[in-house]
Amino acid sequence: MPRVRLIAIGDELLSGRRQDKHFSKLIELLQARGMRLQAAEFISDDEDDIVACLRRSFATPDIVFCCGGIGATPDDRTRQAAARALGVGLALHPEAERLIGERCAEMAAKGQGSADMSTPENQQRLQMGVFPVGAEIIPNVYNRIPGFYIHNHSFMPGFPVMAHPMMAWTLDTRYAQWHHREARVEHSFLVFGLPESRITPALETLEQRWAGIHAFSLPNVGDSGGHPHIELGVKGAPEAAAQALEWLREQVLSLGGRLSPPA
Structure with a gap:
């Protein structure tokens, strides 16, 4: 199974002006398809920061979702950074040009703006279809303005209403072969x-006895009026995980632990 990662881009996330909503949604979308998220990174809008991040990322075989910074205002630098990181130029994608033109025509029919693509406003909108050379589009069902895909990286807007359907489309269109390939509980x-x-020590022994099974321990100090406790668990292949879980319960009881809170 390839690793799946998220890169969320935007000063507004790091300052707290906006709360990230991509992390939890991507986990949800992956889990529904029998996949999982292995890492996430949050970075600023600084172009050099994005370039450095993407150069490291493009050097891996990972499946990567990048959210944010693909608009056409001065703080949107992701398209430019991706091109720099790959050492390629930028060009208006023909399919993106068509879709943006259709969007402008739709808005003009509603009395908002012009369908004439030569106007300064529409020329500026076309900048949102300028992608690194070699990129493919990611459809945007919300307003037609596409994201782009290149080198196993999918770039989409920061708006959840746009990005989340684009994530689902990408998983179902580009990565369907990885759905439910890993039997894991x-x-x-x-x-x-x-x-x-x-x-x-029992957790360490467990991982030695059952190769591929990982144990975890999540202590809780009893906040919100509850009793202090530990959530112990295992994850991995179903049969081995079930065996390891039963063994771990036995170890807990033999060491004086209880499976229910004190009266």
Whole structure:
């Protein structure tokens, strides 16, 4: 299975003016298709920062979703940065030009703007179809203005209403061969009255006994009026994970832990 990553671009995310909504949505879309997210990165609108990030990213075989910065205002530098990172030029994509023209005509029919693509406003809109040479378009069902795909990276707007359908389209169109290819489950249970330090050796032994199974431990100090506890679990292939989970429960009980909160 290839690794899947997210790159979210925008000063507004780093300053807190906007809250990211792509991270959780991409996880949801991937899980529905039997895939999973392995990493996420948040970076600024600075073009040099984007170039450095994308150069590292293009050097991998990963599936990468990049959200933000593909508009046509001065703070939108993702298209330019992608071209620099790949060492290619920028050009108006013919299909993007057609789609943007259709969008302008639709808006003009509603009394908003002009269908004449030679006007300064529409010439500026066409800049949103200027992509790195060799890119392919990603359809945008919201307003026709496409994103672009190149070198296993899918670039889309920061607007969730546009980006999320584009993510789904990309997963279903470009990566359908990876859907539900990895048989993987995750199980967990709560443990009370057991310090994490006491169960850690058992977690290490578990990973040695069941190759490919990963154990996890998520302590909770009992905030919101609850009892302190640990969420222990395993993830990996279904049969091995079930065996490892049962063994882990036995270890918890043998070490004095409880599976229910104190009365």
